[in-house]
Amino acid sequence: MTQKIFMNDRLVSREEATVSVYDHGLLYGDGVFEGIRVYGGKVFLLQEHVDRLYESALAIRLEIPLSPSAMFNAVTETVQANGIVDGYVRLVVTRGAGSLGLDIRRTSNPQVIIIADTITLYPEEIYQNGMELITASTLRNHPGALSPRIKSLNYLNNILAKIEGTDAGTLEALMLNHKGEVAECTGDNIFIIRHGIIKTPGTDAGILEGITRNTVIRLAREAGHEVRECPLTRHDIFVADECFLTGSAAEIVAVVSLDGRRIGTGKPGEITLDLRRRFQEFTQQ
Ligand code: PMP
Numbered sequence: 001m002t003q004k005i006f007m008n009d010r011l012v013s014r015e016e017a018t019v020s021v022y023d024h025g026l027l028y029g030d031g032v033f034e035g036i037r038v039y040g041g042k043v044f045l046l047q048e049h050v051d052r053l054y055e056s057a058l059a060i061r062l063e064i065p066l067s068p069s070a071m072f073n074a075v076t077e078t079v080q081a082n083g084i085v086d087g088y089v090r091l092v093v094t095r096g097a098g099s100l101g102l103d104i105r106r107t108s109n110p111q112v113i114i115i116a117d118t119i120t121l122y123p124e125e126i127y128q129n130g131m132e133l134i135t136a137s138t139l140r141n142h143p144g145a146l147s148p149r150i151k152s153l154n155y156l157n158n159i160l161a162k163i164e165g166t167d168a169g170t171l172e173a174l175m176l177n178h179k180g181e182v183a184e185c186t187g188d189n190i191f192i193i194r195h196g197i198i199k200t201p202g203t204d205a206g207i208l209e210g211i212t213r214n215t216v217i218r219l220a221r222e223a224g225h226e227v228r229e230c231p232l233t234r235h236d237i238f239v240a241d242e243c244f245l246t247g248s249a250a251e252i253v254a255v256v257s258l259d260g261r262r263i264g265t266g267k268p269g270e271i272t273l274d275l276r277r278r279f280q281e282f283t284q285q
Contacts, residue, residue, distance in 0.1 A: 006078040006114035008065070019111050025094025028102065029154030031110075032056035036089040037248050038079055038116070039283045043089060044248075046072060048211045052151060053091060059150045064093050065110055078114040088119035088249065094153065122171060122250060127276075130256030130268045131245070133185070135234060136161035136173040140183040140206045148183070148206050158186040172245060174234075174258060177206035182232040188247035189213040190255070192232065192240035193271050199236070202229040212246040212279075219278050225271070234258065242269025244276075251283075252276040 005017035024030035034053045037044040050068050057064050066074065075089055091114050098107030122131070138161040141148055146157070158175070165173030165186065174190065177183040182201055184190055189210040191200045198220050203209045217227050237243055241264045243255040252275055254268030 001083055003117075004078065004081045006074050006112070008109075008112050011078065011081050017113065019094060019113075020097040022097040022099070023094050023111060024096065024098050024104070024107050025092070025111065025153050027098075027100070028095075029152065029156070030060070030062075030104075031092060031094035031153040032060065032062060032151055033093070033153055034089075034091040034151060035248050036075070036091065037119070037283070038084050038087045038089060041079070041085045043075055043079055044283055045211050045215065046075060048214075049091070050075075052209075052211065053093065056150045056152060057093060059147065060152060061104070062093065062095055062110060064112065066112055071112070074112070075114055075116075079116045082116040084116045084118070086119075088117055090115040090117070092153070119249060122253060126171065126253060128268075130254040130266075131172060132170050132257045132260075133172055133174050133255050134165055134168040134170050134259055136164040136175050136186075138164060138175065140175040140177045142178045143204075143206050148208050149203065151208055162186040174237075176234070179231075180233065181205055182234065182237065183207050184210075185245055188245035188250050188253075190232075190237075191216070191244050191246065192237055193242040193269060194236070194240050196226070196271075198225050198227045198271070199230055199232060200227070201232055205231060210246055210248075212248055212251065215282065216246050216252065216275060216279060219282060220275055223274070223278060237263065240264060242272050244269075244272040252279050 003014045004011040034049045036049045094111040096107045096109040141157045161173045161175050172185040175183050184207040220227050243263045254272045
């Protein structure tokens, strides 16, 4: 089957799916996006992703030329047209083509792009044995500069931290906020467990409010766990019993070391594995 990409108002071939070199998405990273999973032919938590996309757009004063319900339907249509059963959707809205200056009043035609594809996951071995992390020296964006709550096309902050992880031989890197507190990883939120209490940085810590994060908080509470959203430091990770990351692509993945220091037993923890089972069950509903 040849791949079909949704562009603005219809499905086109991959070759036809092009944007202008004057698009401010390209020139300035001026736009917003979402990364969404498909399980068993169903787009997972699509409404939540559409809601976050429109919130991100509102925050950067980008008017999306489709209604949220039309966007919802367009994603579903694109997944079906590509016969994706288990895969990944990338939803992108750019500011559109403008002049070479920054003025958004000179841009027009925001581009709506929906790509439905297969997904490359972390290697199975990482789920079995857990992931190693390093702390990046690149701080998460100051919320007063470019708020990490906006899922914008400008991901350089995260890319620079990701490079540090890659250089150190890790698949993810921990990012601290401007206060020195734990924020999140480059594409995943972070949780710790200490004495049975699950903790994760609050939305004011300079994080993207992950949809997987919110789902895991809910599932953990339903399972009877206490979950606290509170400031965390690296110290809290070093002394944690368990640590794990959440993200649409990663789902739930255990973290077993930070900066070469073992966390807990150095193996994926019991509560982490139980939450992972519960989460996977939820994806199949
Ligand atoms: N933080 C960042 C910086 C991200 O880019 C992502 C998404 N890849 C996440 C956290 C996880 O968010 P979600 O669970 O909504 O995928």
